[in-house]
Amino acid sequence: MEHPTSEIKILTMAEMAAQGKEPEILFWVGCAGSFDERAQKITRDICKILNHVGIGFAVLGTEESCTGDPAKRAGNEFLFQMQAMVNIQVLNGYNIKKIVTGCPHCFNTIRNEYPGLGGNYEVIHHSQLIQQLINEGKLKTEGGESFKGKRITYHDPCYLGRGNNVYEAPRKALEVLDADLVEMKRCRSNGLCCGAGGGQMFKEPEKGNKDINIERMEDILESKATVVAAACPFCMTMLRDGVKHFEKEQEIQVLDIAEITARANGL
Amino acid sequence: MIGQIIFIIILAAAVYLFSKNAGKIRRNILLGRDTNRSDHRAERWKIMAKVALGQSKMVKRPFAAVMHFFIYVGFVIINVEVLEIMIDGIFGSHRVFSKPLGSLYGLLIGGFEVLAVMVLIACVTFLARRNIVHLKRFTGVEMTSWPKSDANYILIIEILLMTAFLTMNAADHKLQLLNFGHYIKAGDFPVSAFIGPLLPDNTAALEIIERTCWWFHIIGILAFLNYLPYSKHFHILLAFPNTWYSNLNPKGEFTNMDSVTNEVKAMLDPSFVPETTAEPARFGVKDVTDLTWKNLMEAYTCTECGRCTSVCPANQTGKLLSPRKIMMDTRDRVTEMGNNLDKHGKEYKDDKSLLDNYITREELWACTTCNACVDACPVNINPLEIITGMRRYIVMEESQAPASLNNMFGNVENNGAPWKYSQADRLNWKENS
Structure with missing residues (x-):
C-alpha cells in the first residue's frame, strides 16, 4: 500500500524562492520521472526518502526541461546545447549548488556535460544519496517490508556504471536488506545494456535476431532472482517489457533502488 | 668481412x-583534426604504465x-x-x-x-x-x-x-x-x-x-x-602512445562541440561575439579527416582482437554494428586517403567517404552508447566517439535521422521532454498516486 505523497510537502523552487528559502538539495526529477507512470512511483518514493530523513529539498516543476541527453546521444548536439543552456540559466538563477537526480542519464549529463557550458553543481544519483544516508545511519531499514532471504539481483545502468564508475552505491542499498543477493554473469563493468540507451528508447531497434532486453532477461532468469533492482527509468521499462515477454510477472518483480529502500523503511 | x-x-x-x-x-x-591530449602528464604516464606496460585490461x-x-x-x-x-x-x-x-x-x-x-x-x-x-x-x-x-x-x-x-x-x-x-x-x-x-x-x-x-x-x-x-x-x-593519450574524462561524458556552443550562444544572445571566427568545415563526421588525430591513432592501434564486438549488446543480438569494424573501416579509409595523397597529390579527392562507403547508417543507429566496447578495449580505443561523430553529421548536416528520432527531437524542442507531454503537466506526478 502506498501512502499518498500529498502528505509530503513538495515545494517547487519558485515557491521556495517566494518564501525566501533555499533547499539543501534540488531534486532533478527528469522526464521519465515526471511523465512515465511507472517512473512517477519512483519519483514519489525518492521524495518520501528525502522527507523521511528530513532533507530540505525542492523540485523545479514546470521550470524543469529535458537535459538534452537523448538528443546528444542521437547526434543532435545543437538541440542538446539549447536545452543545456536554458536549464543552466534556470539552475544558476536559483543559485543551485547540489542536485540529486532520479535518472542516470540526467545525472551523467548535468554532472559531466553541463560544467563546460557554465553549469557547475555537485550532482549525485539517488542511489548515492541512499548509500550516504545508510552510511550516516539516517536510513535504518526498519519498520517496513522485509526482503530477508529474497533473491535479489542488480542490473547496472550503463550511465551509472561504466559511464561514471558508480557500482557500489546501489549495491550498498541492497546489502542492508539481509536478502539473498546474487550477481548476474554479466555485471558491473561487464554489465549488459538494457537496450534503451543512445536514443534507442525512442526508436525501433535495428534489424537483428533478438531484442537486447530479451538477451538481458536471459541473464536475469539464469540468476533465479525474484527481484530485479534497477536504478534507471529506461532500464525499468526495458526490464519490465522483458519480464512480460517471458510471462514472468508473477515470479519476478522489477523495482528501483529507491522503491526497495522506501518499502524496507515502511515509507 | x-x-x-x-x-x-x-x-x-x-x-x-x-x-x-x-x-x-x-x-x-x-590528417585528423587537432585535439588536446597532453594535459595531466603524470596521470597519463600512470595509465600507460598500467594499461600498456602492465597489460591491466587484458586480465578480463x-x-x-x-x-x-x-x-x-x-x-x-x-x-x-x-x-x-x-x-x-x-x-x-x-x-x-x-x-x-x-x-x-x-x-x-x-x-x-x-x-x-x-x-x-x-x-x-x-x-x-x-x-x-x-x-x-x-x-x-x-x-x-x-x-x-x-x-x-x-x-x-x-x-x-x-x-x-x-x-x-x-x-x-x-x-x-x-x-x-x-x-x-x-x-x-x-x-x-x-x-x-x-x-x-x-x-x-x-x-x-x-x-x-x-x-x-x-x-x-x-x-x-x-x-x-x-x-x-x-x-x-602504438599501444604505448595510444594509452598515454587516453581520454581522462568519465566514459559517460561526450564532448561538447565548441562550434555548436558558439551558434547556440549567438542564438540565445544576439550580442554574443564568438571568440574564434574560424568556422568548422562541417558539423560531425562524414570522413576520416573530420575525426581527431586520436581517433585515427586508435584505428592504427587496433589489433582486431574483437573484445569490443564480443561485448557489444547490438552485435550480440544480431545487429549489423561491430565496434571492431568501425575501427578497421576507419583505418582502411585513412590508409586509402594516404595512398591517394602519395599517388595523386594534395588536390586529389576521390568520391568516397567513411560514411556510406565504409560504415553504413544501419550500423550507426544500432548503437546504444553503452560504452561496453570502450571499457573492453585492452588499449583504450574508443569506437563510440566515431559512432557519435557520424550520428552528428547525419543529424545536423543532413537532417537524415530516423523518423522516430526526429519525433523525439521535436518533442524535446517543443515541450521539453522526449515524449509528447505538455510542459505544464510536469508536476502531475505529485498528485497521481
Whole structure:
C-alpha cells in the first residue's frame, strides 16, 4: 500500500524562492520521472526518502526541461546545447549548488556535460544519496517490508556504471536488506545494456535476431532472482517489457533502488 | 668481412624502409583534426604504465591474458638478445655480451630460451584458437580473408623466429662442447640442449646450421619489422602512445562541440561575439579527416582482437554494428586517403567517404552508447566517439535521422521532454498516486 505523497510537502523552487528559502538539495526529477507512470512511483518514493530523513529539498516543476541527453546521444548536439543552456540559466538563477537526480542519464549529463557550458553543481544519483544516508545511519531499514532471504539481483545502468564508475552505491542499498543477493554473469563493468540507451528508447531497434532486453532477461532468469533492482527509468521499462515477454510477472518483480529502500523503511 | 658488409646493408635498408612506412602512418594520423591530449602528464604516464606496460585490461579474459603475456614478455626481453645479434653482425664478433656479463650471460641466455618456449606454446595455442577451435570472437563480417591471414602470418612468423633462435643455440652449444673454432663456452642452454642430439655431429654441418639460423633469425626480425606497418601487429608500438593519450574524462561524458556552443550562444544572445571566427568545415563526421588525430591513432592501434564486438549488446543480438569494424573501416579509409595523397597529390579527392562507403547508417543507429566496447578495449580505443561523430553529421548536416528520432527531437524542442507531454503537466506526478 502506498501512502499518498500529498502528505509530503513538495515545494517547487519558485515557491521556495517566494518564501525566501533555499533547499539543501534540488531534486532533478527528469522526464521519465515526471511523465512515465511507472517512473512517477519512483519519483514519489525518492521524495518520501528525502522527507523521511528530513532533507530540505525542492523540485523545479514546470521550470524543469529535458537535459538534452537523448538528443546528444542521437547526434543532435545543437538541440542538446539549447536545452543545456536554458536549464543552466534556470539552475544558476536559483543559485543551485547540489542536485540529486532520479535518472542516470540526467545525472551523467548535468554532472559531466553541463560544467563546460557554465553549469557547475555537485550532482549525485539517488542511489548515492541512499548509500550516504545508510552510511550516516539516517536510513535504518526498519519498520517496513522485509526482503530477508529474497533473491535479489542488480542490473547496472550503463550511465551509472561504466559511464561514471558508480557500482557500489546501489549495491550498498541492497546489502542492508539481509536478502539473498546474487550477481548476474554479466555485471558491473561487464554489465549488459538494457537496450534503451543512445536514443534507442525512442526508436525501433535495428534489424537483428533478438531484442537486447530479451538477451538481458536471459541473464536475469539464469540468476533465479525474484527481484530485479534497477536504478534507471529506461532500464525499468526495458526490464519490465522483458519480464512480460517471458510471462514472468508473477515470479519476478522489477523495482528501483529507491522503491526497495522506501518499502524496507515502511515509507 | 663480407658478412659484416651484407649485414650492415640489410640493416640499413630495413631501418630506412620501416621509417618511411611508419612516417606514412604518422602522416595519415595527422590528417585528423587537432585535439588536446597532453594535459595531466603524470596521470597519463600512470595509465600507460598500467594499461600498456602492465597489460591491466587484458586480465578480463585470463587465459588469453596469460598466453599474450608470454608473447609480450618474450618479445620485449628477447630483444636484449637481438641487440647482441646486431652488434655481432656489425662488428663480426660472436656472442659479444658473454665476456662482460660473465655468469649473468648464462642466466640470460637460459632465460631467453625458456621465454622462447613459452612464446612457442602461446603462438601454437593462438593458431589453434583461430583455425581449429574457431573462437567466435575471431569471426564476423569484418574478419575477411586479409585480417584472418594477417593474424596467422604474425603467429607463424613468430614460431619460425623462435624455432630458428633455439636451433641456432643448439648448434652453437654443440660446437661449444666440441671446442670448435670461435665458439667459446658461453650461455646456458636449458632448452636447446635437448635439440642438440637431433643435429648432426659433423662440425662443418653444425656451423652451417648455426650460421643459417643466425641469418634467418635476424633477417626474419627485420622483415617482420617491415611487415608491421601493413599489419594489425603495429599495436606493439602504438599501444604505448595510444594509452598515454587516453581520454581522462568519465566514459559517460561526450564532448561538447565548441562550434555548436558558439551558434547556440549567438542564438540565445544576439550580442554574443564568438571568440574564434574560424568556422568548422562541417558539423560531425562524414570522413576520416573530420575525426581527431586520436581517433585515427586508435584505428592504427587496433589489433582486431574483437573484445569490443564480443561485448557489444547490438552485435550480440544480431545487429549489423561491430565496434571492431568501425575501427578497421576507419583505418582502411585513412590508409586509402594516404595512398591517394602519395599517388595523386594534395588536390586529389576521390568520391568516397567513411560514411556510406565504409560504415553504413544501419550500423550507426544500432548503437546504444553503452560504452561496453570502450571499457573492453585492452588499449583504450574508443569506437563510440566515431559512432557519435557520424550520428552528428547525419543529424545536423543532413537532417537524415530516423523518423522516430526526429519525433523525439521535436518533442524535446517543443515541450521539453522526449515524449509528447505538455510542459505544464510536469508536476502531475505529485498528485497521481
